[in-house]
Amino acid sequence: MRATRSGRSRGRKAALSDDEIEVQEVKPKMQKKRKPSHSTKSSISSLSMLSRTFNEGKVSTGANSADSAVSAISANNNKKNEVGKGGMGGDDSRQWIDKYAPLSLADLAIHPKKLQEVRTKLKEMVNGETNTRILLLTGPAGSGKSTVVKLLAQELMHEYAKNVKINKDFLINENEEENDDESSKYLVEFINSNLSESQSMVTQFANYLSEVSFLKGPNLKLILVEELPNIFHSETRISFQKAVNDWLSLPGSKLPPLVFCITENEFNDDQGERLYNVENNFIAETIFGSRILNNNKLARIKFNPIAKTFLKKQLDKISTCESASLVDISKSKIDEKIEKLSLNGDIRSAINCFEFWARYYKKISNENNDDVDDLFLTFGKESNLNLFNAIGKIIYGTNHRDIEIINYLKLQDIQNHGKDYSKIDQKIAKLSQSEIDQITISNVLASFSNKSVFFNLNLLENYSMLNSSNFPVCDELASLVDNLSLADIYNSKQMTEIGALLAITSTRYNMRLIKDKIDDDENLDNAYLKYKNNKLNFSRHYKFLRMFNQVKNGIKDYQLWKLSKLSSSTSSSSFLQDEDYGPIPTTLSETDCITIDGYLEPLILNSFRNQEKLRLKILSSHSSGVNYVPSAMLPKYPRVGGPFRSIPNLLSDKQVVVDDSDLLQDGNQYKSIEEKILNILVGDDSKINDEFNKDVDSSDTEFENDPIVESDEDTGTGIKKEKPKDEFLNDFDDSFSSSENESFLANEELEALLSQRKK
Amino acid sequence: MSLWVDKYRPKSLDKLDYHHDISKRLKALASSGDFPHLLVYGPSGAGKKTRILSSLRELYGPGVEKLKIDVKTFVTPTNRKLEFNVISSPYHLEITPSDMGNNDRIVIQDLLKEVAQTESVDFSNIVSNMKPTINKKNKFKVVIINEAELLTRDAQAALRRTMEKYSSNIRLILISNSTSNIIGPIRSRTLLIRVAAPTNIEILSVFNKIIEKEDLLKFLPKDEIEREKLLNNIANYNDRNLRKAILSFEALYMNNDIITISTPLIKLDWEEILKKLADSILIKRSVANIQHIRSILYDLLSHCIPARLILKTLVINLWEFCSINDKKYKIKSKDEVKLKIVNTGSIFDERLSLGSKDIFHLEGFTIKVMVILEKDSL
Numbered sequence A: 001m002r003a004t005r006s007g008r009s010r011g012r013k014a015a016l017s018d019d020e021i022e023v024q025e026v027k028p029k030m031q032k033k034r035k036p037s038h039s040t041k042s043s044i045s046s047l048s049m050l051s052r053t054f055n056e057g058k059v060s061t062g063a064n065s066a067d068s069a070v071s072a073i074s075a076n077n078n079k080k081n082e083v084g085k086g087g088m089g090g091d092d093s094r095q096w097i098d099k100y101a102p103l104s105l106a107d108l109a110i111h112p113k114k115l116q117e118v119r120t121k122l123k124e125m126v127n128g129e130t131n132t133r134i135l136l137l138t139g140p141a142g143s144g145k146s147t148v149v150k151l152l153a154q155e156l157m158h159e160y161a162k163n164v165k166i167n168k169d170f171l172i173n174e175n176e177e178e179n180d181d182e183s184s185k186y187l188v189e190f191i192n193s194n195l196s197e198s199q200s201m202v203t204q205f206a207n208y209l210s211e212v213s214f215l216k217g218p219n220l221k222l223i224l225v226e227e228l229p230n231i232f233h234s235e236t237r238i239s240f241q242k243a244v245n246d247w248l249s250l251p252g253s254k255l256p257p258l259v260f261c262i263t264e265n266e267f268n269d270d271q272g273e274r275l276y277n278v279e280n281n282f283i284a285e286t287i288f289g290s291r292i293l294n295n296n297k298l299a300r301i302k303f304n305p306i307a308k309t310f311l312k313k314q315l316d317k318i319s320t321c322e323s324a325s326l327v328d329i330s331k332s333k334i335d336e337k338i339e340k341l342s343l344n345g346d347i348r349s350a351i352n353c354f355e356f357w358a359r360y361y362k363k364i365s366n367e368n369n370d371d372v373d374d375l376f377l378t379f380g381k382e383s384n385l386n387l388f389n390a391i392g393k394i395i396y397g398t399n400h401r402d403i404e405i406i407n408y409l410k411l412q413d414i415q416n417h418g419k420d421y422s423k424i425d426q427k428i429a430k431l432s433q434s435e436i437d438q439i440t441i442s443n444v445l446a447s448f449s450n451k452s453v454f455f456n457l458n459l460l461e462n463y464s465m466l467n468s469s470n471f472p473v474c475d476e477l478a479s480l481v482d483n484l485s486l487a488d489i490y491n492s493k494q495m496t497e498i499g500a501l502l503a504i505t506s507t508r509y510n511m512r513l514i515k516d517k518i519d520d521d522e523n524l525d526n527a528y529l530k531y532k533n534n535k536l537n538f539s540r541h542y543k544f545l546r547m548f549n550q551v552k553n554g555i556k557d558y559q560l561w562k563l564s565k566l567s568s569s570t571s572s573s574s575f576l577q578d579e580d581y582g583p584i585p586t587t588l589s590e591t592d593c594i595t596i597d598g599y600l601e602p603l604i605l606n607s608f609r610n611q612e613k614l615r616l617k618i619l620s621s622h623s624s625g626v627n628y629v630p631s632a633m634l635p636k637y638p639r640v641g642g643p644f645r646s647i648p649n650l651l652s653d654k655q656v657v658v659d660d661s662d663l664l665q666d667g668n669q670y671k672s673i674e675e676k677i678l679n680i681l682v683g684d685d686s687k688i689n690d691e692f693n694k695d696v697d698s699s700d701t702e703f704e705n706d707p708i709v710e711s712d713e714d715t716g717t718g719i720k721k722e723k724p725k726d727e728f729l730n731d732f733d734d735s736f737s738s739s740e741n742e743s744f745l746a747n748e749e750l751e752a753l754l755s756q757r758k759k
Numbered sequence B: 001m002s003l004w005v006d007k008y009r010p011k012s013l014d015k016l017d018y019h020h021d022i023s024k025r026l027k028a029l030a031s032s033g034d035f036p037h038l039l040v041y042g043p044s045g046a047g048k049k050t051r052i053l054s055s056l057r058e059l060y061g062p063g064v065e066k067l068k069i070d071v072k073t074f075v076t077p078t079n080r081k082l083e084f085n086v087i088s089s090p091y092h093l094e095i096t097p098s099d100m101g102n103n104d105r106i107v108i109q110d111l112l113k114e115v116a117q118t119e120s121v122d123f124s125n126i127v128s129n130m131k132p133t134i135n136k137k138n139k140f141k142v143v144i145i146n147e148a149e150l151l152t153r154d155a156q157a158a159l160r161r162t163m164e165k166y167s168s169n170i171r172l173i174l175i176s177n178s179t180s181n182i183i184g185p186i187r188s189r190t191l192l193i194r195v196a197a198p199t200n201i202e203i204l205s206v207f208n209k210i211i212e213k214e215d216l217l218k219f220l221p222k223d224e225i226e227r228e229k230l231l232n233n234i235a236n237y238n239d240r241n242l243r244k245a246i247l248s249f250e251a252l253y254m255n256n257d258i259i260t261i262s263t264p265l266i267k268l269d270w271e272e273i274l275k276k277l278a279d280s281i282l283i284k285r286s287v288a289n290i291q292h293i294r295s296i297l298y299d300l301l302s303h304c305i306p307a308r309l310i311l312k313t314l315v316i317n318l319w320e321f322c323s324i325n326d327k328k329y330k331i332k333s334k335d336e337v338k339l340k341i342v343n344t345g346s347i348f349d350e351r352l353s354l355g356s357k358d359i360f361h362l363e364g365f366t367i368k369v370m371v372i373l374e375k376d377s378l
Helices: A002-008 A013-018 A020-033 A035-046 A055-082 A112-126 A145-168 A204-212 A234-249 A284-288 A308-321 A331-341 A347-365 A372-377 A387-396 A401-412 A417-430 A433-467 A475-492 A496-520 A522-532 A541-575 A590-605 A608-621 A669-682 A685-699 A707-711 A714-732 A738-758 B020-031 B048-060 B097-117 B153-165 B184-189 B200-214 B224-237 B242-255 B269-283 B287-302 B307-324 B334-354 B358-376
Strands: A134-139 A187-189 A222-225 A258-263 A298-302 B038-041 B068-075 B081-088 B092-095 B141-145 B170-176 B191-194
Touching (some): A112 A134, A112 A298, A134 A145, A134 A234, A134 A284, A145 A187, A145 A222, A145 A258, A204 A234, A234 A284, A308 A331, A308 A347, A387 A433, A387 A496, A401 A433, A433 A475, A433 A496, A475 A496, A475 B334, A475 B358, A541 A590, A541 B068, A590 B242, A590 B269, A608 B242, B048 B170, B097 B141, B153 B170, B153 B184, B224 B242, B269 B287, B269 B307, B269 B358, B287 B307, B287 B358, B307 B334, B334 B358
Parallel strands (some): A134 A258, B038 B170, B038 B191, B092 B141, B141 B170
Antiparallel strands (some): B081 B092
16 A cells, blocks of 8 residues: 555655644554444445345455545645744735626526527517516525626626616606615615514515515616525515515516525435425425415526636636736646536536635645645535435446546545546546446445435336336345335344345336336337436325325324213213213224224215204204205215225325425314204204305305304304315325316205206 | 114123123122122224123113213313213213224323212112112113224323222223234223124024024025025125124115125125226226225215224235235235235334325335335236
């Protein structure tokens, strides 16, 4: 190992020899630091069955990293010497990021097509040529969202202002010209901290929106919202969503264009148990909810990380402008640095990195050390894998071998990955598919080994997308799922690292085998083609959990309802003390509730015999006024926990599931139904007749609202309460829900009734 | 109006329709005024609860039926508040600690401690004696623990301690479907009472009692043999689960004008789904179908149907289909396939009890079965 080191960096040799002893002392420490990767390695070998194929690649890279660890130490030492020598002076104290902020649209580093897209949309909005009211820009940090909006606002509003002046002869308020900042003429921003103390946090945003909605006509301004109110507080979020929704549905044609810039941020923290909500997934879906996002008055444009070429152009430009401060650095070094940084994708971070690299390079380079440039690459953005990216890599394999390897080296030893750049290219060609896979696995593991449960659920959801045509099952698939199942056991025993390793390794390995199989077999060409176009799905687990909890609540309520029913019947019959048969109040087990009683009891209660009995009871209790009871009036008991949706099968959702509304079911359906029946029985005749009209009202909008009906609230609760549940079910299932059929029936019956009465 | 199941539930040990020997023993126990901790086990719908409540009635009189429901709150070590329903009469309590999932230990410990430390005092004689007497008969309180087989190991260990410590003023009656999940120490500290599922004949006798009382003869087939056959079918279809059988008999009656031998029986929705699922596993052995099946499994699981029940039902269905329809599914050697299916089922059953995300294991089972069949198909 030492031989390679000294061979590699001749220039460093002198510096190193001074530190020779120290290096050896530090070495064990370094190994300790790198423990995570070691433990991964040992656990791999323990699962030798799966990883036998990969081991070679791992070992070779492992040697590499140990090697570079040594040189990292020397770099560290140099850094220590530097600290305390004082900051860096300069003519322009502004940071580069401000200094070189784009002043015109031409300077922007984003793709012209994207720019055009935003421009067209925004222009339409400014000129009122579209019904789009909200423009939503989403994307990772540093992709230029707000810069685009600010610059476009300047351009478009200037045009607009001119038009207004000429056409309508309006004068723009003189005061505004004196405003300090150029941009404020065209654009107002929502700033959280600006709120006065009298305002409640919850309604703050709604108030703001209602204020700025007057900024139209000659005073038109673009409203930019980058900062959001505290949406982590659920009340504030609901009020925020409502405000946005109101904005969208506000009558009147003209409103100032409203632009949201949202930096999306996926799962900061997820233990696999929590809901997929705004707290762990700060993305447009969780912030706004699907209802707003699907509104046609909202346009959404997604920004991608800035492409390498654009980023490079910008950095080059800066380097020419700053040539004065970069004199000490050789041109090739700068180019190399720029090349590396332009992979970053985040322009803000790239420029910042570049600036600090340049500043400190000068100082450190005095020491004549080659390692300096490597030291500062750690300032680069750490590679953070997106979930779907990672899933795709595991299921389909990686498409970008070189990036994968660089990421791998970066992870292996953070400070020295730059060293091997020249060698990598040659190495890549030599690496076999299995070695590449191993590297991919390590990369994914690094990001997801602590989110194993969550990750594995998504693997399960997506592995079968590979060949959703009629590809027959095979041993590889069985072993894949078998290992996922084993991994779950590890996970539930808190050994998530092994769980993740097992699941990810086995999935990649088996998927590769399956792919090879498809490649070999001509008959399966079709399957291969199909899998290329498949989109990845988010696991249904969270949806399932929500549903599960709802059903559970439903069961609990059913149990209580049943219990109170049983005990009330015993207490009423307690006069006849020694009955031999009769209800005994006791709880039903949950399983019995859902598997037996939950299905059969409603079946009995809704049966025609029962309905007939009830009808007679109603008729006899209301001797006058009521002569016919439509079956729609008789409430139906739902199956406990709701009907199964399985038979008309639902496909896994193509979209991300979002916890957009707190749909918690009020499970007291049985109770409310019973109350309803009681109301029908006890209530006086006029009320019953109202009930009739009410049914007509709800089914036929042509009838005018009767004020009496509206005041009759308690009978309406049953109906009202059922509603959210139906919506929820429809959410899952596109097929006809039972309630629709019922109301359809009710209509028929009512028509028959009406015609009868006319006669 | 109450359901037949409730309406015709025997309230005293004398009126029980079957297992007379068990009734006799329970009666003897109750009359002695004291009894040991009990572990009553047997399949669901066999009449465990009915027997226990009848013997409590024997012991305490009708007072046991004066129930109230309390909501107790417990605080977990992580400071989460748990709400828990307790049904109690002056003489007994009924709890289902498995509702609390992993926190059942806290519930068991706290609740039983609370119960055990308050000696039950009988105020019924206070008027005559002017002094509350500690009735010898009511010296202890009975705690019925439902679904004892679902208790975690932790909770069972806690239970064992409580049993020893407070045996003077507390009696536990554990109700469970099988003893296999109950730890040895508890089994050895309790008197085991097995309540077997009633035989078809016994179910028929219950049916006949109901038919007589409800005056149902006119709705049933006139021919006696045919009628018996129909009732037998109902009993058979419902796995000799009396509760299920009576409910489904009632549902059948309520939804049909006249029941004949050809009237389709009431089938439970989830069981039908699982039948279709088993069929589709055997026929469509493709990746596309796996995706389809996953949706169905998620649906069943989200309806709180226990994963192990799903697996068990699936294995039974597959077994039956393989035996009857091996031609349809083109199975070469059905015995071997059946053996392998049961083998796979048992492996994944264990995994279900070890793991936490059921869907992995259920899907693993389906794929394994598909592969077994794929290899064995003609």
